[in-house]
Amino acid sequence: MPTIYIDGQAHEVSEGDNLLQAALGLGLDLPYFCWHPAMGSIGACRQCAVLQYQDEDDTRGRIVMGCMTPVTEGARFSLAADRAQAFREDIIESLMLNHPHDCPVCAEGGECHLQDMTVMVGHRDREYQGRKNTHRNQHLGPLIHHEMNRCITCYRCTRYYRDYAGGTDLAAMASHDHVYFGRHEEGVLESEFAGNLVEVCPTGVFTDKSLVHDYTRKWDLQSAPSVCTACSVGCNIMPGERYGKLKRIHNRFNHDVNGYFLCDRGRFGGHFVNSEDRIPAVGKRDGDGRFSAVDADSAVSSIAALLRQGKTIGIGSPRSSVEANYLLRELVGAENYCTGMSAQEGALVQHALQQLEQSQALVPSIRAMESADAVLVLGEDVTNTAPRIALALRQSVRNKAYAMAADLRLEAWQDAAIRNLAQDQRSPLSVLSVAATRLDDVASHTAQLCPDDIARVGFAIAAELEGALPAVDLGAELAELAKTIADTLRSADIPLVVSGTGCGHSGILDASAAIARALTGPDRPAQLSFCLAECNSLGAALVADGAGMGLEEVLELAAQDGIDNLLILENDLFRRTSCSKADSLFQAAGNVVLLDTLTTPTCDNADWVLPTSSFAETEGTLISQEGRAQRHFPVFNSVAPIRENWRWLLDIGHCAEVATCKSMVHFDDVTTSCANTIKTLFGICAAAPAASSVPAADKVPRQTHRFSGRTAMRANISVHEPRQPTDEESPLSFTMEGHSAEHNGALLPYVWSPGWNSNQSLHKYQSAVGGALQGGTAGTRLIEPGDIDAAQESSGSTAPALNAGEYRLVPLYRIFGSEEMSVRAPAVAQLCRPAGLEMPASVAAELGVSNGDGVTLTATTGNVDLEVTINDSLAANCVGYSHGVSGTGGLVPGSATKLCRAENWQRAPELIGTDRGATTA
Amino acid sequence: MSVGATIVFSLVLLLAIVGGAAVLTWFERRLLGIWQDRYGPNRLGPFGILQVLADMLKLLTKHDWVPPFSDKVVFIFAPTAIVVAMMLGFAVVPFSPELYILDINIGLLFFLGMTSLAVYSVLLGGLASNNKYALLGGLRSAAQMVSYEVFMGLSLMGVVMLTGSFSLRDIVEAQRDGWYCIPQALGLYVFIIAGIAESHRLPFDLPEAEHELTAGFHTEYGGMKFTMFMLGEYCGLILLSCMITTLFFGGWLGPVLPPIVWFCLKTFFFICFFILLRAAIPRPRYDQLMSLGWKVMLPLTLINLVATGAIALWMQGA
């Protein structure tokens, strides 16, 4: 802990920090632009200039850049010296020379780092009389708005986009004061993480396009801590609401999970909340097959009456909270509870859960993944199934560079120096997948194999690492690959294996676990991470508590004895199983009660439909693929008769006089009851503080202290203002009163600090700059390394062998399209393509089809027509369908399928513009 | 006067005082208006005189509310006490040589006693309201009245010494040679100040200081009960003016005009003077009020008393 002197005052600072970090950490205000806690320093903007003195007697000092100056014992600085202040003011004046007079019509206004810094240094008048440079904007797709005039050339955007996120299509162009940040031509930004430009850009060059077109200033947004529901990673988000509409989603810092960045699916996919497809009323199907709206309470009592007579099967959902799934389980009884996943997926998730629980390997957080120095991705297209992990893996390959820097005693924040030093040298990242992935550009070893081969190579790697395991018979080429990969993992300090249920192949999970087991040693913490399909896949599996039917079992049950009632919680069965199977289930079931947010095909088959709140209007605990239980809180109240999923179920439970429901009134009661009933979920109460833990006057305000329009927002309806809604379910309040600081890290509704209106104020909430939140890291981990790590038999091939003329059907994922809810967000929907079938050119030639033609796919569940896309990176004899995209519901991953050219196929009209997310090389 | 005439006169007097107090509410506002360069109530009837009627109607029709948390009996009794005490005070005032209700040899003491009784009204009102502002107002009022009572009485002793009687008629008669405002200037000054403090009118209205205490002791009062407090205050104002006239300005004495007219004119002048004080002088702080009382007024009174006594003795000796 070196002691430095700032303006004569002695401060203890952390070893290895730069002065800017140190000053911010001490609570001093030092303006900056190009530095970012996640991206290090390059000293480009010259804004954080300070005076450094040689020794005590030095009165002149010299100007140095804070972000490029390491703190050393006894160093003397001055932030307040006139010369330093004048320098900083001059810098900002020159940065502002060409800045347009845009603040009133800029979506960054009010949370603009440039505004904050300008005010901080006191610059006011543009004394330069010359004309302002202007630029033409580019269309960068439906997500990001570009306004180049506002640029101050800090280079944060390209540093983030190219260096951090690995994008290639955004760059700095031209020279001197003509520098331009954009694409070589207009088009959609290709990176899946482009949305972070909105937060990374210190001014309004890159803004959230949907926000720009329905704008609300930061201070007017009502926000609450929430968790992204778009994939299994569980990134922390801060959705903002105004006038009952979700306006935008910003990153909520979680040191261990998402850090500073989100993926675009999470950032822009939440807008389904405003969808016109929201179910507006409680519906009961009449004799003529149409829904009529009925009173909510009478619906509850009717449904409760139904439940009391006859056999009821409850179908849960991996996209609903633990609490809702638990309540459903209590309503229908554990033996009648179905996790809502298909039998195959359910078994895979259960399998993954078992492996994680038993493995001695650590289930890493995202931050832990970033520290891995050798990574093996086994059969998972991480970029499209759990995008935030892909971004973390991109950082992990830089560990080699950091190691090289450490040898030269270069500080880790010396970004440009380290990149120059390492050039193309990266830590090993091996990607075994069915088709080329977006991580291949930083991978050291890649191979495209069919799922069975991936599993076999996996086991071969495990055998290489641990001689005791039986050797796997592979071809020479693959055996060599397995050996090379095993070598990289063996020599690593922190090896990481990432796999998942993406391929639908349990052998891959086993192989990953076997590798992790082989790697785990007393002095080496191997890491094992599984990507799962949905935000609460793990939670649904845990609620089932080892039991829990798959959908197919429900189907069988229905076929055998018939089911009187089917209670479906936020689940579209047509996505999980084929149309015919779902139809037969609905026919066999007497009464179908559906709780859901948006209309789905399942709605059309329900007898009762209860509208539920979206993630932004309800509280719930989700369990991420890391096994981290995290709570999301409602940002705003849904409009009656829409209720929270748990409240509907609890109301039904009260009405049906279900014993366990009797003592439950509030959400926290449900959580507590769930934690007490299910052993493995014991920790979920600690995911966030309970409502009762905070006194009413001390609740965390969802509104900022500047929140405006309170007495006019609803004045068009009635001039008499209603009382502010109270929130009895959470430690947050729907007002601007209360304390927003000094609370648990899981209760951070927004970040703001005097003089720091932008998201850069985050450092005021952190224990150290870039470190964990002062209130602690949100969420609680449920899965810790186990000790029973019995070697398991290699399960080998799980898929049937291919006959002649058959092809292996493998799922291909799309960041925009594979997830159910995010595609209902208008901006994301624009980037979605219809379902298709990708195949290598060889297969296409056999079938005599080319790009844009149709093929008929003969599956066990019926024929499906899909459009052909040639993708030569696919493994031989594999055809990949767009998983999760409507029209592919019944396709079984890993099955063998026959293909033939579809006659009468109508080619889709040509799309204009770049299509992003395409995995073609 | 016969008993019958006395009863008739006292009834007439009662009506005159209540009516006078009512008119005074309007008159004060008009006068304040003039001194503050505005109009005051001038819309109803000639010069807005009917404002009195309107106000009366308003007050009579207001909800006669007794707070559920108050001490109800005392709460209702309190406002009546001030009116009764002030009215009784008029019993000893000699309006002219013939017009008076009571001429007792302790008239002055009776007046002092009655005005002292008024403090109960304020104190009880403040206590019974069960409201922190009312309580503070009541406490202030008690302290203020107890303090100023002391030298209010003492300031009049000079007059008594010069006259040699407590009878108000005797005091008036004794001023035929010269009004006591000259020899007893100091006494007059102290009496005026103490009188204002006793009737807690501006600038000494600390018990109801609306900037600090909402409305002080009558915070919880409304409608007729509030009216009683106001009535009491205005009666007190009239009574005070009557007493100043009687004690220092020769009462009914005066040339040409009938005695009662002289008395009324003089009284009217002092009423106007008190309204002027209200228009001109800001309210002091509470501690200033107390220190003025004990550190300035009391010594002044004592000096006045001693000097008057000495001079009286010297005159006798001579």
Added chain:
Amino acid sequence: MYESFISQLRTIWQVLLHSFTKAETVQYPEEQPYLAPRYRGRIVLTRDPDGDERCVACNLCAVACPPDCIALQQGVREDGRWYPEFFRINFSRCIMCGMCEEACPTNAIQLTPDFEMCEYDRQSMVYEKEHLLIDGPGKYHDYNFYRVSGLKIDGKDKGEALNEAEPVDVKSLLP
């Protein structure tokens, strides 16, 4: 002590002298007081010299408003202008402080000398944009925000605003 006593007497005397001065107030409503053009009464929304509404829905008025009585929602018009989809002020809450006028960066909000807004129904005190928008530029005749701002709108391309240079040609190598 002595001075303050004199001062009190002086005050009384001077107040007494006011018996002979004229009242400052007037007999409203028969007699209307003079209100300066910059008197702070009801607000209006003005238009720029082109005739388009000046308000760009920046929300600064709303946040400056002490009783929080302004609410609006921004929208983007086809021609690229920001505009308020609705602009609502609850005059039953308005204290006519003029902070919104001061906050307004486009001179759209201007206060007028009209303060006579009595209604029997409080609901009638809620004014929407159509009630507030006037047809002229108000006190500022020439100001046009979009001629100053860098935002591109129909009829004003990049580089055509006040004091702006032609858009940079990124492909040019000239210094």
